[in-house]
Amino acid sequence: MTGFDPRPPLAKALDQMGDLIATTDPSDADRPTPCADYTVGQLIDHVQAVVRRIGAVLAGEPFWSVPQSIPSRDWPADWAEGRRLTDAILADDSSMTREVELPWGKADGASAAASYIGELTVHAWDLAVATGRAEDLDPTLAVATLPGYQAMVPAERRGEGIPFDQVVETGPDAGPYERLVAWTGRDPGFAA
Template structure:
């Protein structure tokens, strides 16, 4: 994983470095020999299902940045095999970088995302949250949660707690109840717990 330090103060104004870093973290986890049939913490989803969704998320990030509607793309874009997922996610990261770094004005531009019409800065934060959470889902499925970037989670978790209420959940807020974690829990445990995931979950292979 990347170890380049995140400037937290700058990130408040510009979440794009965290967005790209969250996408890169997922790419680091996906290899041509990954087990696509392995279960994940996402109920009913295999690694194949999760990666198919992550391909969509990558493309949506770029698509909404260009002014498109997120639901122009399907919920999942399945690939033929693990090597194809490696290529699709790498292409998605390249596209995200090209679209979002081309013009700083993108942070102020209104765009449509699944949770409403928001400024680009808020859209980017929302996708940082999604990619960071799904990065944990994927790493947990692969038995690699200890390889995740704690600094990324640390800069995301406080923002998520500020913008995503603990109550209500469900309906238009597609997260389960907050899972309480110890006060000294690591940043990923605090992040996924707030998003309704149990950081102590064991995935049965």
């Protein structure tokens, strides 16, 4: 395999999400998140699906073979199981060169894996902010993720069929996560 290997930063994003899930109090399940579609519990159910979808897509399975959310009764244990399955696929170098099908088109596995770094990083912010732990986030993930979002989801192409709201303006002193989530249309000043 030549070029960028997305597996190290993807592992970092998976680790960050796993740490947040493991330390989220189940009593916070009904708290709102900056992602208007999800409460804390619904967001965790969604990322339980995301961790499994990464492995499924990289194994060559259809994107929609994994639902949008997987209800979870034991958040840390279910995450660990999904992570174990996906890590097994990621360990196979051929998963990075295999052509896979995504809703936005065909890509090699490395490009598909890289796209999930962004999804996990933004949802980690959603979960951390909703539960008062934004200071626990790794800023290097936000810095690394923003250029990909800016390339794939330009500011002027928002609307029907694009799962992001309009870009939110930030000031010159905005931090890495504030700039990242503002690009995805989230309010960087969200308070639960």
